[in-house]
Amino acid sequence: MSDESSDFKPSPDTRLALGQLQMVLPEGGLLIDAESLRPYECDGLSAYRRLPLAVALPETVDQVQGVMRICHRLGIPVVARGAGTGLSGGALPLENGILLSLARFNRIVEIDAANRRARVQPGVRNLAISEAVAPLGLYYAPDPSSQIACSIGGNVAENSGGVHCLKYGLTVHNVQQVEMITAEGEQLLLGGGGLDGPGYDLLALVTGSEGLLGVITEVTVKLLPRPAHVSVLLAAFDDIEAAGNAVAGIIAAGIVPAGLEMMDNPSIRAAEDFVHAGYPVDATAILLCELDGSEAEVAAQVEQVSALLQRAGAGEVRTASDTDERQRFWAGRKAAFPAVGRISPDYYCMDGTIPRHRLAEILSRIANLSDEYGLRVANVFHAGDGNLHPLILYDANRPGELERAEQLGARILEASVEVGGSITGEHGVGIEKIDQMCVQFNSDELAQFHAVKAAFDTKGILNPGKAVPTLHRCAELGAMHVHKGELPFPELERF
Amino acid sequence: MEAALNEAEQRLAEAVHAAHVAARPLRLLGSGSKSFYGNPVEGDDFPLTLPTDSIRHQPSELVVTVGAGTRLADLETVLAEGGQMLPFEPPHFGPRASVGGLVACGFSGPARPFSGSARDHLLGCRIINGSGRILHFGGEVMKNVAGYDISRLMCASLGTLGVILEASFKVLPIPAAQHTLRRPMDAKQALLEIATLTRSPLPLSAAAHYAGHLYLRVSGSESGVQAAVTEIGGETLEDGIQFWSDLREQRLAFFDGERPLWRLSVPPASALPDLPGDWLLDWAGAQRWLRSSADATQIRAATEAVGGHATLFRGGDDSLNVFHPLPDNLLALHRRVKQSFDPAGILNRGALYP
Numbered sequence: 073m074s075d076e077s078s079d080f081k082p083s084p085d086t087r088l089a090l091g092q093l094q095m096v097l098p099e100g101g102l103l104i105d106a107e108s109l110r111p112y113e114c115d116g117l118s119a120y121r122r123l124p125l126a127v128a129l130p131e132t133v134d135q136v137q138g139v140m141r142i143c144h145r146l147g148i149p150v151v152a153r154g155a156g157t158g159l160s161g162g163a164l165p166l167e168n169g170i171l172l173s174l175a176r177f178n179r180i181v182e183i184d185a186a187n188r189r190a191r192v193q194p195g196v197r198n199l200a201i202s203e204a205v206a207p208l209g210l211y212y213a214p215d216p217s218s219q220i221a222c223s224i225g226g227n228v229a230e231n232s233g234g235v236h237c238l239k240y241g242l243t244v245h246n247v248q249q250v251e252m253i254t255a256e257g258e259q260l261l262l263g264g265g266g267l268d269g270p271g272y273d274l275l276a277l278v279t280g281s282e283g284l285l286g287v288i289t290e291v292t293v294k295l296l297p298r299p300a301h302v303s304v305l306l307a308a309f310d311d312i313e314a315a316g317n318a319v320a321g322i323i324a325a326g327i328v329p330a331g332l333e334m335m336d337n338p339s340i341r342a343a344e345d346f347v348h349a350g351y352p353v354d355a356t357a358i359l360l361c362e363l364d365g366s367e368a369e370v371a372a373q374v375e376q377v378s379a380l381l382q383r384a385g386a387g388e389v390r391t392a393s394d395t396d397e398r399q400r401f402w403a404g405r406k407a408a409f410p411a412v413g414r415i416s417p418d419y420y421c422m423d424g425t426i427p428r429h430r431l432a433e434i435l436s437r438i439a440n441l442s443d444e445y446g447l448r449v450a451n452v453f454h455a456g457d458g459n460l461h462p463l464i465l466y467d468a469n470r471p472g473e474l475e476r477a478e479q480l481g482a483r484i485l486e487a488s489v490e491v492g493g494s495i496t497g498e499h500g501v502g503i504e505k506i507d508q509m510c511v512q513f514n515s516d517e518l519a520q521f522h523a524v525k526a527a528f529d530t531k532g533i534l535n536p537g538k539a540v541p542t543l544h545r546c547a548e549l550g551a552m553h554v555h556k557g558e559l560p561f562p563e564l565e566r567f
Numbered sequence: 568m569e570a571a572l573n574e575a576e577q578r579l580a581e582a583v584h585a586a587h588v589a590a591r592p593l594r595l596l597g598s599g600s601k602s603f604y605g606n607p608v609e610g611d612d613f614p615l616t617l618p619t620d621s622i623r624h625q626p627s628e629l630v631v632t633v634g635a636g637t638r639l640a641d642l643e644t645v646l647a648e649g650g651q652m653l654p655f656e657p658p659h660f661g662p663r664a665s666v667g668g669l670v671a672c673g674f675s676g677p678a679r680p681f682s683g684s685a686r687d688h689l690l691g692c693r694i695i696n697g698s699g700r701i702l703h704f705g706g707e708v709m710k711n712v713a714g715y716d717i718s719r720l721m722c723a724s725l726g727t728l729g730v731i732l733e734a735s736f737k738v739l740p741i742p743a744a745q746h747t748l749r750r751p752m753d754a755k756q757a758l759l760e761i762a763t764l765t766r767s768p769l770p771l772s773a774a775a776h777y778a779g780h781l782y783l784r785v786s787g788s789e790s791g792v793q794a795a796v797t798e799i800g801g802e803t804l805e806d807g808i809q810f811w812s813d814l815r816e817q818r819l820a821f822f823d824g825e826r827p828l829w830r831l832s833v834p835p836a837s838a839l840p841d842l843p844g845d846w847l848l849d850w851a852g853a854q855r856w857l858r859s860s861a862d863a864t865q866i867r868a869a870t871e872a873v874g875g876h877a878t879l880f881r882g883g884d885d886s887l888n889v890f891h892p893l894p895d896n897l898l899a900l901h902r903r904v905k906q907s908f909d910p911a912g913i914l915n916r917g918a919l920y921p
């Protein structure tokens with residue numbers, strides 16, 4: 073991954089711009105000295121760092137509009153930032169741009185139990201919503217592992233998922249309305265007060281758009297009643313393929329678990345060393361299967377799934393019924409990233425999705441690639457919905473290792489696309505996977521993306537250089553994927 | 568089958584391209600089952616002749632990929648043979664309903680508030696955009712955040728952004744058991760009751776109020792449904808399946824006659840607007856049908872007051888924009904989005920917003 077955003081060269085009079093921004097922002101709302109900019113130099117993809125021209129910390133929607141109007145007029149790029157936990161460099165600042173932090177938008181505006189929804193500002197942490205509505209017996213379903221830190225605005229921008237999205241959906245399924253400020257500083261409401269809005273489904277379009285279509289200033293989320301009963305099963309396998317077949321077997325039996333996760337041996341060991349969850353460290357893979365519903369229903373399903381797992385070849389099946397044990401089972405999975413962080417100086421988290429029946433094949437290809445590049449890989453897998461997180465272990469202090477890790481990662485993503493999957497299931501493209509976009513989409517499709525972007529942001533000031541590569545970039549990479557070797561309608565102009 | 572599909576698709580793409588070059592507007596014609604819906608379209612009739620038998624169901628992946636020309640009834644039969652279903656219970660409005668129309672109109676049935684909508688289950692699609700290019704967005708995997716989510720944008724876009732060729736949906740197992748309960752009460756009471764019930768973890772799969780009764784459906788495992796039926800209480804409706812399908816297909820007596828039919832999409836617990844006419848509440852209160860000859864302005868103002876929007880679904884004044892007017896800046900954005908897919912404005916011009 074090299075960086076394209078540095079191609080963006082507006083020529084504003086920066087002093088003039090900063091002076092104008094100062095006027096619309098509150099006291100202390102504009103940071104310009106290097107020391108105060110430092111905390112904003114990267115997001116969760118920390119191999120990439122850059123200082124912005126300035127950081128804007130607005131407190132009101134008016135102020136966000138003011139910032140956008142100034143930047144739009146002067147052609148200054150704007151990168152929105154939530155909590156900065158993104159893993160694809162989406163919130164990486166641009167040198168000549170403003171980093172617009174939504175951190176001060178941290179209020180839960182309204183909890184509406186009768187309509188099972190909450191209206192929150194974008195800087196509110198994901199977990200804070202569920203905590204606030206817990207006394208009402210409600211919760212917000214999408215639960216990324218980063219939920220103690222990540223913001224709901226960032227979740228919308230990335231269409232984040234969590235371990236429960238097999239049954240309860242991704243962010244896009246759990247958001248009803250957003251208020252957004254456009255590149256020009258206009259305020260829009262997308263979605264509706266009910267379950268849909270009038271006109272095009274721009275809410276769906278904006279969800280997952282990585283800060284390229286607008287700045288989200290308020291989010292109305294859907295709330296669900298807490299399930300009455302929850303059980304978690306842990307099954308150990310000495311064969312990956314058998315574990316994969318067990319997943320297919322559960323689904324084929326008509327059961328949709330609340331969560332269905334797989335970890336391979338390196339991840340199991342790392343997690344066990346870190347949180348002592350009691351995982352079987354000799355297993356080739358473990359499956360965690362959460363079932364929820366009424367007491368009778370859960371009891372019946374636990375029995376059915378245990379039998380299924382055993383028939384699929386599980387050496388051992390454990391059941392956690394009380395909260396403590398359940399949390400222990402999940403603790404290892406939820407801490408998998410930091411756990412792997414302890415066994416290697418650095419790790420690089422990939423995020424491909426695959427059709428589930430290709431799992432064994434992908435894992436053996438990853439194992440071969442791991443040998444080829446001489447780097448260890450630990451795998452964590454949202455098995456229920458085919459979202460694989462290979463964690464590539466490397467040491468940034470060894471010359472060339474980061475580059476090797478990136479090349480290995482790119483090969484894994486290309487293999488995911490080859491088997492009918494996607495280069496990213498939930499972490500977004502950002503700057504990280506911008507080159508792999510050229511593999512997943514052809515030039516016409518990329519052109520359509522750019523046209524959509526232009527419909528929202530004619531000047532291209534919102535997060536330029538991220539998420540969607542230019543056709544020029546893909547052509548230079550030689551990765552442009554052209555159907556049947558020719559461009560359709562060659563007489564038409566392209567951009 | 569694959570070859571036939573490609574050939575038919577290529578032919579359509581070339582025709583769209585020719586119309587784009589000539590700036591000749593096209594009126595896309597699917598099976599016609601939902602042609603009553605939307606604003607009048609300008610343009611030459613453009614029949615979407617696509618193969619009618621393209622279904623690729625992968626039960627263990629919970630995915631089906633289906634050609635737009637395929638009949639919805641055929642799709643549902645194939646899914647049912649594999650023990651699965653489209654969880655959003657799309658209305659057919661006639662035996663010829665096609666998958667293309669399902670996506671273009673984006674309708675969802677009574678399960679919507681509990682299982683999600685058509686767009687929620689759409690994983691990917693192939694389209695021809697307004698310049699005649701065949702494009703593929705999304706895919707057959709549950710999670711995919713590469714590029715903008717253009718597939719979901721196609722849902723309910725009424726063919727104004729592209730010709731839908733093929734779509735992939737997330738499907739789910741047909742629940743093992745289902746039970747419908749009924750209790751007499753008025754609409755106001757029903758909304759309160761629904762608000763209470765939906766706050767507890769019951770396996771509800773539909774809730775409606777019609778002709779003096781609250782109707783509730785629970786679905787799931789045998790034991791789960793039994794437990795819920797006992798907890799909720801009420802009279803068991805023996806032909807529950809028939810009731811929900813009559814509601815979905817608008818075959819209940821409420822839908823007879825010529826009075827304009829309005830669809831109000833509102834927060835589910837919001838108060839019943841004070842409007843003349845008859846009500847039927849579906850989607851646990853979030854989709855409200857109103858038979859009323861009241862003035863459109865009055866209906867829209869009352870709906871907007873509770874944060875919703877109102878669509879003239881069937882009948883009424885021909886000269887009226889059937890869709891809820893948008894604020895100026897949002898309408899301008901709609902026009903730019905339309906233009907980004909269809910620069911010459913040839914696809915179903917006028918269907919959504921004039």
Ligand SMILES: Cc1cc2nc3c(=O)[nH]c(=O)nc-3n(C[C@H](O)[C@H](O)[C@H](O)COP(=O)(O)OP(=O)(O)OC[C@H]3O[C@@H](n4cnc5c(N)ncnc54)[C@H](O)[C@@H]3O)c2cc1C
Nearest residue numbers: 154155156157158162216217223225226229232233283288
């Ligand atoms: C340990 C760890 C575990 C993780 N686990 C998961 C997981 O299980 N599932 C998952 O999906 N992700 C996971 N992530 C990734 C990350 O947490 C999510 O992508 C999250 O949604 C990012 O939120 P944020 O507030 O940190 O956004 P940021 O990183 O600040 O920003 C992310 C992107 O969103 C844009 N953005 C942020 N706020 C706004 C706004 N208000 N308006 C417009 N654009 C905005 C930014 O420009 C950027 O492109 C994990 C990350 C870490 C570090």
